[in-house]
Amino acid sequence: MNVYRLTLIAMLTALSVIGRVIFGNVPSILPSTGIIILSGFWLGPLSGILIGIMTAALSNILLGMGIWTLWQSLSWAVIGFGAGIVGRVWNSAPVWALMVYGVCSGMLYGLIMAVTYRAAGQAFWPYYLAGLPFDFNHMVSNVVVIGLLYPVFTRLFRRYEQNMRLVS
Template structure:
């Protein structure tokens, strides 16, 4: 039964990630500039996560970058950048049945940046910092669903609460890291990404 639930949970994560990837792709083909942005930012995020993931535990200076990417470049670029981050970095940190769920979570971080932009167009780094802080806990709560269904028996609200409570200190560390890095680096990162976004939108007229 445990093996079956582990398989079902993994397949659910894969299906959810694939459905969202497909939905984002069908909104319109990504142009070469967007693909370049995704490749560069996903590589930076993956490198930061892989390098700091072991030595600094959950203090990873990357989730805020995915959030700001979605805020500046939109939901599609934010989602693809976020989803590629754990996929790439887990080649160094370890692939497993948790990878699709991590891809889903990180992708949703990027989408949330676009949602903040849509709801609060004039939002600044303070708003993004608050959202990143909340994602420290929300990420843990979603990933706890994977851990709960794979390792815990019986599957009840009580056992889920115990799973969540056991990881609360790690979630708090992640949230604190997100808060620190976004507060310290978010403002300048936002300005840089907005600058390059404006450069991308420049249209040259033929003479």
């Protein structure tokens, strides 16, 4: 991993954190997840994991740190890793495929958070079912963010790939 790539990861993390902080007061509208998905898809599993973990840690410094930060980090790391695997297997996926992955990621995020609530000794099903409307908001925000940013990120990451060939 070179300095150029680390700088790109840092900038994408900052964009993800800013998106989360801006929408922090809107329930489960998390543009961070869409950014993590697109970043992992284009940069690979390791970058997806890094951006996911750093997004949770840095945004929670501003929004409030707690035990949930660990589970948010895990959720976004898994989502970023999965997007990286999708990117490796399906190099130029159509936008609809990433939108479907975004819907699945919204449900996965909610499921991981509900499982951790159960691990704390609380009832799983009431918590999970009560969270479904929030998971739906998360899924919709993922689809919107991916739909809006996919063309922009595609152009930027293709330029990044060209620059990396010139540098190597």
